[in-house]
Amino acid sequence: MKAAIVILALIGFVQSTRISKYDVLETQWKLFKKDHMKSYHNESEELLRKQIFKDNMEQIHSHNLRYEAGKESYKMGVNQFTDLLHEEFVNSMMGTLNTTAFHSEYIYTPGRKVKLPESVDWREKKAVSAVKHQGDCGSCWAFAAVGTMEGQQFLKEKKLVELSEQNLLDCSSEAPYKNLGCKGGSPQEALRYVKENHGINTRSSYAYEGHVGKCRFKKDQIGAVITGSVDVRSGDEAALEAAVAEKGPISVTIDATHLQHYQGGVYNTACGGTANYHHSILLIGYGKDPKAGNFWLLKNSWGNWGEGGYFRMARKSNNLCGIATYAVYPLL
Structure with missing residues (x-):
């Protein structure tokens, strides 16, 4: 009799636990x-999205258990992508990168006796505008190009002027430029357009729409003019470190396919290789975390994602995710 009571109690406990987990998920x-x-x-689509959400939550939970045990350097969390399959996330947020377009007029090489600061964060100098959201459009290349131009403009004029990603999306996604609108593009080609067009509009005069439209550049609403662009020596993390410290925010392109669930910390996991270099972002500094070590500080264009729209990635880690492979900034 006592054994039966114990068994019934255990069954009740298991059932209540299952109900509890279900309630938490709901x-x-x-x-x-x-x-x-x-x-x-x-309803069918919602049930599908709910199942994907559940599967992703299990992955997030499993990863965070390892993070809490000190086996991971970054944590995962719920964000706007948690109801997407990994393939959907990649297809909607990233585009094709035309690597043949990465050829600027000049190559940056750091001076031999330059002493760099231990940490850099261009937000502290007010050289970085607010985080934006590219929406369901692979226009990261335009946001990265705008970010590095805004930084250089600020350093020259001591005034931060937000520039138009939509101007680049509409006007450099056609010949002779090699950008593909929402399907991808090159920050270098975006900068080439601005140079040859003799300017880019302000964001307030040419608002972001998240799709390619007719080019509507306004000559009386120019926010910045550039004279050329500079590539940082490809694959050289030391040169990239010097460039972001000396020159300001830099456009870089990485493999970001594994960042769907990133929430915070220093990302330090192997990426997929050169075939996946198709997400351009803005490098705004670097530093050292007491636990996770050296990191790059990056501004993304996915809205309130990660660390308030920013994320950190391992530095001095064999050019992790290709961060130093395609780096560029403009000349004003």
């Missing part, structure tokens, strides 16, 4: 939809 799902303003076409 609560997380409802909060996710509310926080990220998610709506779906029909």
Whole structure:
């Protein structure tokens, strides 16, 4: 009799635990939809998205257990991509990078006796504008190009002027430039357009729309003019470190396919190789974490993702994710 009571109690405990886990998932799902303003076409699609969300939550939970045990250098969390399959995330947020377009007029090489600061964060100098969101458009190349131009403009004029990504999206996605609009592009080609066009519009005069439209450049609304561009010596992390310290924010292109669930910390996991270099972002500094070690500080264009729109990635780690392979900044 006592054994039967114990068994019934155990069954009740297991059932209550399952109900508890179900309730937690339901609560997380409802909060996710509310926080990220998610709506779906029909019940079938919502059930599919809910299952994907559940699967991703299991991956996040498993990873974070390793993070708490000191086996990972970064943590994962829920964001606007948690209801997407990995392939959907890659296809919607990243585009094709035309590596043949990475040829600027000049190559940056650091001076031999330059003593660099231990850490750099260009936000502290007010050289970095607010985090933006590219939407469901692979226009990261335009945001990275705009970011490095804004930084150089600030360092020259001591005034931060937000520039137009949509201007680049509309006007450099056609011949003779090699950009592909929402399907990808090259920060170098974007900078070449600005040089040859004798300027780029301000963001306030040419707002971001997240799709390619007719070129509507306005000669009376120019926010910046550049005279050329400079590539940082490819694959050289030391040169990149010197460049961001000496010259300001730098456009870089990385393999970001594994950043879907990143929430914070220093990303330090092997990436997929050169075939995946198709996400351009803005390098705004570097530093050293007490636990995770040396890191790069980067501004993304995915809205309130990661560390408030920013993320950190391992530095001095064999050019992790190709961060030093395609780096460029403009000349003003």
